[in-house]
Amino acid sequence: MLDQVIVAADNALRTLAGVGHAARTNPADSCAQVDAMTDVDRRRSSGLMRVNHVGEVCAQALYQAQALTTRDPRLREHFEHAAREETDHLVWTQHRLDELGSRVSALNPLWFAGAFGIGLVAGRIGDAVSLGFVVETERQVEEHLDSHLTALPAADLKSQAIVRQMKDDEARHAANAEQAGAADLPAPVKWLMRAAAKVMTTTAYYV
Numbered sequence: 001m002l003d004q005v006i007v008a009a010d011n012a013l014r015t016l017a018g019v020g021h022a023a024r025t026n027p028a029d030s031c032a033q034v035d036a037m038t039d040v041d042r043r044r045s046s047g048l049m050r051v052n053h054v055g056e057v058c059a060q061a062l063y064q065a066q067a068l069t070t071r072d073p074r075l076r077e078h079f080e081h082a083a084r085e086e087t088d089h090l091v092w093t094q095h096r097l098d099e100l101g102s103r104v105s106a107l108n109p110l111w112f113a114g115a116f117g118i119g120l121v122a123g124r125i126g127d128a129v130s131l132g133f134v135v136e137t138e139r140q141v142e143e144h145l146d147s148h149l150t151a152l153p154a155a156d157l158k159s160q161a162i163v164r165q166m167k168d169d170e171a172r173h174a175a176n177a178e179q180a181g182a183a184d185l186p187a188p189v190k191w192l193m194r195a196a197a198k199v200m201t202t203t204a205y206y207v
């Protein structure tokens with residue numbers, strides 16, 4: 001247990017310090033740089049990619065908390081594997097924000113702490129609910145990323161390439177969690193999750 005707490009604390013520090021490493025090639029690397037982005041485009045992309053980066057900070061927190069609370073070693077491996085893929089997303093979105101001359105959310109410690117708390121609660125209720133929470137989160141994120149594919153400036157091919165790959169990965173995470181035995185969450189819980197996500201995405205666009 002102590003080992004796992006140390007691993008979780010190490011992950012929290014790495015996530016917030018922005019020192020993670022991606023295991024896969026950044027999908028934006030294969031995009032030819034188009035330099036047609038206006039200042040308005042750049043600001044818009046920065047806001048949207050900051051929201052997506054916050055989503056990945058929360059994903060790290062959720063998966064780490066869920067890995068910490070499950071007693072099933074196979075499920076722990078499942079959560080840790082997903083967290084590693086989310087690290088790629090975290091690194092890619094952060095890198096894109098750097099390229100855009102922007103910054104990550106100043107409230108990241110707060111987002112991380114909130115998501116970690118929610119992950120602990122879901123994990124304590126039981127594995128099926130914890131997995132159900134993953135399915136619903138990943139589906140909502142997938143929808144949200146889909147909306148970003150139209151919201152991002154047409155000239156920002158790099159951000160679009162990153163978001164497209166993330167969307168595919170999140171869909172797979174939802175499917176994997178479903179196969180692992182997820183319970184369907186009650187509708188009011190799903191609405192609450194949507195409301196919380198709305199607060200996060202609206203705030204993180206600016207701060």
Ligand SMILES: [Fe+2]
Nearest residue numbers: 056059086089
């Ligand atoms: Fe992700």
Ligand SMILES: [Fe+2]
Nearest residue numbers: 138169170173
């Ligand atoms: Fe995911």
